[in-house]
Amino acid sequence: MSGQLERCEREWHELEGEFQELQETHRIYRQKLEELTSLQTLCSGSINKQKTRLKDLKHTLQRYKHHASREEAELIQQMSANIKERQNVFFDMEAYLPKKNGLYLNLVLGNVNVTLLSNQANCVTFCGGVYQCRFAYKDEYEKFKLYLTIILLLGAVACRFVLHYRVTDEVFNFLLVWYYCTLTIRESILISNGSRIKGWWVSHHYVSTFLSGVMLTWLCPVPAILLPEGLPLQAAGSGREESSGPHGGRVPVLDVAGPHLPPAFPVLWPFLAALQCRHVV
Incomplete structure (x- = not known):
């Protein structure tokens, strides 16, 4: 028993040493994570500021272009091309920065960060998840x-x-x-x-x-409450002779000429006719 207790004590001391190293590693991890968050905020703010200034500069160049000489027009064209190229660079930079989700992702996932931070072909552990x-x-x-x-x-x-x-x-x-x-x-x-x-x-x-x-x-059946009052009765009795009707005493299943049908029913007729044809097939 004494030998087993000594082994347990040695294992505990080893675990204690590894735990101290784990705490230090986790402290460094949290520090780097805070630095990463600060850098992300700084980069996003700088990009937005650059975009605003470039947009104003582009509008100014467009207004000046109509009154510019030939040399000035060439300079304006070159600057416009540089602005367009810079916007493409911003697009690539923003791919590595957190951004607001679109309407669809907000409805489905909520306001959660879905930015993947690496281009490598393997998986990394980040922010407590894979x-x-x-x-x-x-x-x-x-x-x-x-x-x-x-x-x-x-x-x-x-x-x-x-x-x-x-x-x-x-x-x-x-x-x-x-x-x-x-x-x-x-x-x-x-x-x-x-x-x-x-x-x-x-x-x-x-x-x-x-x-x-x-x-x-x-595939679900159409509720009777969605159909006109006379339609279920006509569908149920379509094989029997009727005392009166515009077709020689027989009323078709989807007859829309009857005066008892509401005015809006012709709008629904194509959908109901397609449904009827599908069940027949």
């Missing part, structure tokens, strides 16, 4: 698109030729909604970190998210 570096995050984004595209293609084929069930259709459409929502979030994070993703590409995914949501809710 922050994937820029290239690694971009690589994960590409892998996510590839794998989910393959899964969705297989799922579409299975739903079309193998699994003819309403539940599988709803699961597939829910997967589509989740896929496109996740894509838009990841692309917004990449744009916040300086990625030059084309606007039409992101807009295409927003539209796809909306259409996937329509497909998901399209």
Whole structure:
């Protein structure tokens, strides 16, 4: 027992020494973190000040350009080109600085910093969490698109030729909604970190998210309360003879010529007709 107690005591002293080193390392880490935050604030303020002054200078040059001589016009053109190049440099610099999220990221994630601080292909531990570096995050984004595209293609084929069930259709459409929502979030994070993703590409995914949501809710039955009063009765009795009607005693399911229908119903007719055709198919 005495030998085991001595080993435990030696291990405790070793742990105590390592703990002292850990405390010192953590103190240095917090100090560097505070310095980093101060440098980020200083750089952001300086960039904003430079942008404002360059903007004023550009407007002044544009006003003076109409009354300048040939040599002065060449000088103004050169300065304008330098200003444009400087703005591109600011864009690259801001990619490494915290910035306010756009409306979409604020709605989805809240006011959280999504800036990735390194271009290396590995991951680093920063601010108490694992922050994937820029290239690694971009690589994960590409892998996510590839794998989910393959899964969705297989799922579409299975739903079309193998699994003819309403539940599988709803699961597939829910997967589509989740896929496109996740894509838009990841692309917004990449744009916040300086990625030059084309606007039409992101807009295409927003539209796809909306259409996937329509497909998901399209499978749900239309509540009777959303239909005109006479339509459910006509749909239920479409196979029986009616005592009166504009079609020889038989009233079609989607007859919009009846005087009992509200004036706004012709606007809804194409959607209800498409719904009816889908159920027939």
